[in-house]
Amino acid sequence: MTTLFATIATKAPLILATAEEGEAKAFSDGGILASGAWLIPVVPLVLAFLIVFFGKRSPLKGWGMAVTALGFVAVYGTVLFLMNLGEGITYEGAVWLADIGTTAFGTLSIEWGWMVDGLSIMMYFLVGVVGLLVFIYAKGYMEGDIRYTWFFASFTLFAGGMLVLVSAPNLIQLIVGWELVGVSSWLLIGHYWEDHENSSAAIKAFLTNKVGDAALFIGAIIVALTVGSFRFTDIMEVVASGGPDSPLATYAFWAGLALFIGAMGKSAQFPLHVWLPDAMAGPTPVSALMHAATMVTAGVYLIGRMFPFYLAHDFAADVRLIIILIGGATLFLMGLVALVQDDIKRVLAYSTVSQLGYMTAAMGAGAYTAGLFHLFTHAFFKGLLFLGAGSVIHAVHSNNMSDMGGLRKYMPYTFWTFVIGSLALAGIFPLAGFWSKDEILASLSYASGEFPAAEGGAGAANLVLALGIVGAFVTAFYMTRAVYLTFFGKYKGHGHPHESPRVMTYPLVGLAVGAAFAGLLNVPGVTDLFTKAVGARFVAVLDHHAESIDYTIAVLGGGAALLGILLGYRLFAKDAPTQLERDRFSIPVLYPLLRHKYYIDDFYMEGIIKPVRGPVARGVDWFNGHVIDFVINGAGILARAVGKVVYAFDQGAIDGAINASGAATSLWSGVLRRIQTGRVQQYATLIIAGTVLLVGGLVLFQQI
């Protein structure tokens, strides 16, 4: 037998250039840390299995193993991240799994590998660090849960799936991680499956994602068959050298669009965003991790991974027009919906969708760093906000802000960290969100001058820039509302709220530090650490990087945010006997529209799902029973009817003849049996008589 595993030689850096200068730059290959990075996805996956089988018997009921897994990833990711900040690492390891046939370009293989470059290192770091804090927090939050161990098993699987996804050096493995994340999110969202609504939300998430996945499949298929490989490095090689006549270029638009639709599913872009707010049915730590570092970032990550493909004019540059518009629509429309939510987690969920819109729009505008930078900072403050919301929910046993109010006094840690998170999200100087959002707006403004994608590109970029500034206002507004309704005024819930245990507040503080300072990694004109870090790729990522801060944009964005906070303060600071009275800004038409989420969910439910599950499915089943089976059963019944006729003929005519011959035989035998007497002499007589007759006849007629 041939060797079971054959490791493919690791790739040397393909194009040694950074974006701006175009100067040759060699990245480190990361040494043993990079070649051992396959452990990053494998350790959580293995531990997830171990928790399933041994978790219940272990002293910490599985939490220990889960936190070990994430701790390992966090430490590994941090070390790699720091190293990458220093010199930049590019490494690709791969294990050949199997050949699956041939294409026009030779044998097509599937591989398992691990990519260690700026992009994936950033994700390792995020998933590890944010994940670790969330896992620690979850110990307090999930205490006493009916399926405590199972929760940590699926949670670890969730993180492991995400790590499979981000470590993937090829599309197949990316799909594997992609769906692992999907299925474990299904498990986690439906964690309290006794309730029909929760399992429905889980199914909604899975199916919406599956729609994206189907498109992702198609995109991956097109790319793989026009390149002859699933590997990103091979794809990028074609992008770098292929030109407009390469097979990939021919189908680049469709491939790019299909991949983007896949990304839309995971990153909850309009109109495939519907699953994310419903995903709040899961326990809060799940929401925190899902919205911060894992799952929803996957779509943006995919665009980042394929970025040169989307950037190159000969390839999928035209798709970017769609990307930027979808991103703009998402950031604006979903931000508005967050205004009217009563469930604190739903406010944050719609906020996530809106922020993902920012990232997508940035990617569409060709701003690789800006999009990823927002992803990076967003992970900290959105994780923080969700954990803070969880802490509040833990205290008041309700998700609804109408049961809250005045919690500032009872929960100081939660309050202060939540405020830091809100300000960061709103984009207030100098917190993380300010820098990243500013960078996105700046690149949108830059792109409106340079946008190469299509004729309408500049207009689209300008439009999205305007939406982005308005979006900043809306973001600040709804966060102010959430903070006031939750923490200010008089407490309107039941019981006596209390601060959460330290196992929950410490992670809040940790994330608050990140939310405050993460933005300093990439201050225009001061440092470009982050740009260089995520730019450490095998292939040059051509990206605009601002030399200095664009003050117009900064003032516009920051001003919009401040305005939002002011307006929020004006509207919501005043206490009232019930939250409903505080929370009142009924604008006709718009308000019901927002409350019904633009009727999109209803349209999917009533317009697609119910008809398909109902009339269409029943119609097919009816067709099966009444048409196809009609033919089959009809043939059978007809055959039996014909059979009866044939049988009648058989009994009447054919059997009649047979029976008649039988009767004749028996009649004759009755006659002839008489001559059989058993007496030899009679027989002899007959023989002799016969002989005489015979001989006599012969003599007479033959004349012998």
Next chain:
Amino acid sequence: MGWLENGWGLSLVVFLPLVGAGAVLAIPKANEQAQKMSALVFAGASFVLSVVLAFQFDYGRSMDFQFGTDLSWISAINSRYIIGLDGISLPLLVLSTFMTVLSIVYSWEHWPEPHNPKAFLSLILVLATGMAGTFVALDLILFFVFFEVVLLPMYFMIGIWGDRNQAKLPVFRRTIEMRLYASIKFFLFTLFGSAFMLLGFLALYFRSGNFNNGVNTFSMEVLSEIGRMGVWGGTFGFWVFAALFLGFAVKVPMFPFHTWLPDAHTAAPTVGSVLLAAILLKLGTYAFVRISIPILPDEAHSWAPAIGILAVIGIIYAALACLAQTDMKRLIAFSSVGHMGFVMLGIATLTDIGINAAIIGMVAHGVITGLLFFLAGSMSHRYHTREMARLGGNQKLMPIMGGILGFTAMASLGLPGLAGFWGEFMSLLAAFNPIDGLSDNLFRTLMVIGAVGTVLAAGYLLWMLQKVNFGEPGEEWASHTFHDVDGFEMAAWAPLIVTIIAIGIFPRIVFGATNDAVVSLVASAFGG
């Protein structure tokens, strides 16, 4: 180990179960323990031997037939006892012996009524011989014999141990007993196809002399060589392919020849459904790969668009039909039609990727749907109903059973990392670039529709899980105590679970055998 190589090993794999059936019949009826043991020993020996063959197999030349022999059999019509194993049949042979052993293990304590282990076991063993034989036969008549041998045991299994419920026939308003209706439908439907198939075989036989120095032959290898020359001739080839297609498509089953399947699966006893789904459906698809494509490549080429369209109709149609089902077992049965649609789509592309996809799809469908039927059987045994509306909260009543059901449903919807993914994804992959001469646009449309099918598949499986596993248990079960998965069930299922994961993570288990064989098959049939 010369005897392994020269045909004896392979023949033993095929005929040991038949000997076992004789042995079981020879044991007095009262001695059930001995019957079970001897059935297990013979099926197990066949399985072990097939695994030994898999290890002895020379993967470097998996395109050649190995361990084979060629003996005189029916000399009057030059039909010979030709058997052999190549990379395409190897995984399927191992799958069939594997599933037989698991079925016997599962049956150990789970006998369908009327209680008659002796008859049941001997039928399983006869079935095993038929299944294994079909995968190794390289002579059309020999193939036909094995192909038909599987009908009888299955007919009796459904007819004797099947579902005794009464049902009303739509349109005709006749009341029928499910087991009788289903068994007869299964038998006649399949026989109907086989009749045409045999005609096709005979036509090939009589025509083959013209191109084979006047010697008529049933040998697949010789016929493939003739096929490679492309000399069959248009009308002749068309009708022969049509006849073979009818025979194989009924067995697969392809839309619109599939309606025997839901009835047969639903009515069959658990082990019957398992073997039916896991192995019997593969006989049809295997025959397409082994017979139709190499022997009639030009005709396969011209028929491919039709096959592809029917396959994709099957995918969507089955998914929609699944959504309408209220009976859990019937839902799983319909899902088979959809999965076999993906397999047929892969075959219809006539590319090596597509046929690889088809084979791994067959193996994956065998283990996954086999496990699903095991589960459905065990659950209906406990609940005495298969109506999903009455189930619910199964995860609470039987956590392990529910967990395995969830896992298997995930595998069935094609979750990457589990076995079902490769077949689905790769047949879509192949559909993007079908072989030269087929319409790219048509197959790409089929690819997109097939991808939509994966979404629908996720839908019906998730909703099934929601109805069966999740929620609170109904009140009618309040006073029942349920026994979660027992030892024999676990012994039968654990190997399947391990196989599903193993193939999912490490598909070379299958591709390692098939790839070279498939590449050479496509290259020799279609050139280049």
Next chain:
Amino acid sequence: MLINQFLILGGALFSLGVYGVLTRRNAVMVLLSVELMLAAVSINFVVFDRFLADQLAGGQIFALFVIAVAAAEVGIGLAIVLLIFRNRRSANVDELDLLKL
């Protein structure tokens, strides 16, 4: 040549034998009648042998054969008759209708 007389003698003997076979009740007498028929045939053989002047004397040799066979036949026939008589206390052929079964 005086062939006709011999043939008439043979024919008469044969006819007497046939008459005896068909009419006698006693099995022993039936056997004796058969002997008469054989004797008639033997006469015919010898006569035709002479008449045709056969070089190999086939007719005479056949006559000798017939005599030998007749002797054997009588031996076996009498033994059978004896056994039947012992079982049935009778040698009357009218009572022997075992062939009817």
